Amino acid sequence: MATTKEYRLGEFTFPRGWFMIADAEELNTHKPIAVRFFGKDFALYRGRATGKIVLLDAYCPHMKTHLAAPNNTSYVVLDGGGSNVEGDDIRCPYHAWRFGADGKCNDIPYHQGPIPATACVKSWTVAESLGAIWVWHDPEGGEPEWEHPTLPQWDDPSWVRWKFDHLGVLNQHPQEVIDNICDYGHLSPIHGSTVERYENEFQGHTASQRQCGPHRTLVGEDGVSPILHTDTTYHGPGVLISHLTGLCESILMITHSPVDDGSIKVWHSVLVRSPGNNPVVTVPDTITARQFQDASRLSFMQDFEVWMNKAPCLNGLFIPSDGPFMKARIWYRQFYNPRAKKREFLDQCEGLYVPRGATPYTESAAAA
Ligand code: FES
Ligand SMILES: [Fe+2]
Structure with a gap:
């Protein structure tokens, strides 16, 4: 294999566009799943409150725990019935910091006082259609340039x-x-x-x-x-x-x-x-x-x-x-x-x- 640079494609290593990141069936349970794309690790889950799909950067800003790697021993996971997804939020298995679908930390159980503004992970633009989960990937951080894939025949x-x-x-x-x-x-x-x-x-x-x-x-x-x-x-x-x-x-x-x-x-x-x-x-x-x-x-x-x-x-x-x-x-x-x-x-x-x-x-x- 060769790299983007070797093909002389341009300034960015990974392209702009909608990309499939999971089969929707992989999110039939409320367990988060660890996925890797664009040279990065992500936590992907379906919120329990609304069913909405959430994609966050994987690593907790506190001490870099993977928010969605398989974990069967943390009491955060055990008390959640095998999942650390709470409502539309996800709780880190290590010290139980909780992050919203927007990626912002909204609860630190052992801490009184304001939560640092930097306690957040990036939340990505995602869509669900055609039985698939899609992410809009844009190295410039822009809004989607076109619609995610749909087909009238699907329905x-x-x-x-x-x-x-x-x-x-x-x-x-x-x-x-x-x-x-x-x-x-x-x-x-x-x-x-x-x-x-x-x-x-x-x-x-x-x-x-x-x-x-x-x-x-x-x-x-x-x-x-x-x-x-x-x-x-x-x-x-x-x-x-x-x-x-x-x-x-x-x-x-x-x-x-x-x-x-x-x-x-x-x-x-x-x-x-x-x-x-x-x-x-x-x-x-x-x-x-x-x-x-x-x-x-x-x-x-x-x-x-x-x-x-x-x-x-x-x-x-x-x-x-x-x-x-x-x-x-x-x-x-x-x-x-x-x-x-x-x-x-x-x-x-x-x-x-x-x-x-x-x-x-x-x-x-x-x-x-
Ligand atoms: S590493 Fe996530 S809460 Fe400490
Ligand atoms: Fe072909």
Whole structure:
């Protein structure tokens, strides 16, 4: 693996954007969980009072105890029924200082008098949607630049909701995964797609790929692949959402979040419209949807297997018949630099691109 600096991405080590930090199912209990992203440790929990999600810097300012590391012996935890979450607050297992969802210490049981203003930890902007917990990460500390991921189909009873595949930590810089959005040349050898039409488009915080063709991994029950259409978009640097039609109407989401500089945590999931065309999904619909998600995961694992063993592509030998790798890399740099510089990068990459020799996906691209 290589670091952000080695890829020459910009001023920041970790990018600006919404990132998945947990499967919401991991917060079904009231125990806090320890998570690590952006080279930092965090305490993540669901408040008992309101159910709100809270993400705090992990280490208590008093003597640096981890607020959410597993603890089965402190009386703070034992008296809390196995959890140190109290209401929407969390109490440190060591000397029982209590912190609110805002990160401010609001109780020191053995101390009378004012609580020092510096007795606080950073509280992060979080959101819950699509069965996931998201954090807005911004090295400049700004408000979210775009909305966290949502899909109207998530609340539609004719769609089978996904369960996340936890693919673990990949020891590659996210740049290697981002390259995939414009990797025209890997679609046939890796996925067995016979690409008939293909294009990429970069616009603001989104990077898109539209393509169609038969596919050797995602095939129907008869083993035959219909023409599969995928309309795929990165919403910022960490969330890929792809609309698939032609086999099962479905929506695939792949999210990856930096853990340390040069490693990412990856999740995969697929939302599937009732395969039996039912207005409300049935048990057989759910079984078929799970099988489809499995097939999709295997298709993604074909990329993953290469990533697990490759050297970092710091200087690729790109050719005109490749997808627009350099444009995608410029697009990606906007998230590693101050917002004020965003336009500099967008001016160099926004637009529609078709690899040499390929047929554009949309007619407007053909005319251009
Ligand atoms: S270390 Fe947290 S209360 Fe002392
Ligand atoms: Fe791929």
